[in-house]
Amino acid sequence: DGGITQSPKYLFRKEGQNVTLSCEQNLNHDAMYWYRQDPGQGLRLIYYSQIVNDFQKGDIAEGYSVSREKKESFPLTVTSAQKNPTAFYLCASSRGSGVNTEAFFGQGTRLTVV
Amino acid sequence: AQSVTQLDSQVPVFEEAPVELRCNYSSSVSVYLFWYVQYPNQGLQLLLKYLSGSTLVKGINGFEAEFNKSQTSFHLRKPSVHISDTAEYFCAVVTGGGNKLTFGTGTQLKVEL
Numbered sequence: 171d172g173g174i175t176q177s178p179k180y181l182f183r184k185e186g187q188n189v190t191l192s193c194e195q196n197l198n199h200d201a202m203y204w205y206r207q208d209p210g211q212g213l214r215l216i217y218y219s220q221i222v223n224d225f226q227k228g229d230i231a232e233g234y235s236v237s238r239e240k241k242e243s244f245p246l247t248v249t250s251a252q253k254n255p256t257a258f259y260l261c262a263s264s265r266g267s268g269v270n271t272e273a274f275f276g277q278g279t280r281l282t283v284v
Numbered sequence: 285a286q287s288v289t290q291l292d293s294q295v296p297v298f299e300e301a302p303v304e305l306r307c308n309y310s311s312s313v314s315v316y317l318f319w320y321v322q323y324p325n326q327g328l329q330l331l332l333k334y335l336s337g338s339t340l341v342k343g344i345n346g347f348e349a350e351f352n353k354s355q356t357s358f359h360l361r362k363p364s365v366h367i368s369d370t371a372e373y374f375c376a377v378v379t380g381g382g383n384k385l386t387f388g389t390g391t392q393l394k395v396e397l
Contacts, residue, residue, distance in 0.1 A: 174327075203384065210293065212374065212389040213328075220383055228384070260327055267383035269316060269335050273376075275327035 172197045176261050176276035182284050183248070183255065191246045191279045193261035200266050202244035203273065206230060207258040216259075219244055220267070248281065256283050286311045288377050290388035297365055298396055305360040305391045307349075307375035317358040318376040318385065319349055328374060334358060345369065370395045 174195045183189045195202065201220050205213040215228030219238040233252025238244055244263075248255045258280050262273040289308045297303045309315060316335050320328040332343025339351040349360045358375060372392050376385040 176327075201383065205387075210389060212290075213387040215384060218384055258325075262328075268378070268381055271316065271378040271383060271385060272318065272330065272333060273328075273385055275320075275329070277327045278325070280325070 174261060174263055174274055174276035176259075176279050178279060179277065181279055181281045183281060184284060186250045188247055188249050189281065191248070191259055191261075191281070193244045193246065193276060194242055195244075195263045195274075196242060197263055197274060198241070199263035199274070200241070201264045201271075202238070203262045203264075204228075204234075204236065204244070204246045205260045205262065207260060207278075213260065216246065255281055257281060286315070286377050286379050286382070286386050288375050288386055288388035290375055290391050292391050293389065294392045294394065296394045296396060299367055300364050302363050303361065303365050303369075303393065305373050305375075305393065307358045307360065307388060309356050309358065309375075309377045311356075311377065311379050313379050313381075316378050317349075317351060318378075319343065319347070319358070319360050320374045320376060321345075322372045322374065322390075324371075331360070331373070365393075365395050367395050367397065369393060 177192045203218040204216040217236040219225035235247045261276045264273045287310045318333045319331040334351045342348045372390045375388040
């Protein structure tokens, strides 16, 4: 079955640690996205990538980093510079831009700082 | 810049009653519009989309939405809701040449017996 796989489902991080969230897709989509979800705030875009080896900052990129070395993979690193990292993180992919921007989502990773 | 407003953060409704979830967008150019549903601790699933053509769009689970360009709205409706429709619903927009979705803050639909 084609889809997007995020792992792990739950992640706990100590203060000052970096953690990496995995996102893999087998839909052959060019574009991939990372969103952060907090209660009452909807989905806010962290980073997105339209093509391998290229990515752009979204609305809340500070304290996060990404890479896009393969078409299928778009890992997100939450660094110690992110002041309030506890949230639900969603990865998505789409075929491209404009009419092809319909996004397909993974099941999410819930990150908690302990 | 594009933006999306979902005025109702929560909508309670009794089972088998009709429901409308409101969505307004702001954009000076052509848009593509989407409604997604999210069940607790899960990702988002596409309900329906408007890309072009007929302004009345039908989606999964009996939902439909109407694109109204003059009122810049894309309200979601269902004539008779079920307990299983309890979830959070997100409206999203992308401009014609854009490459990323902008989401509203979501509406929590709670269906009661």
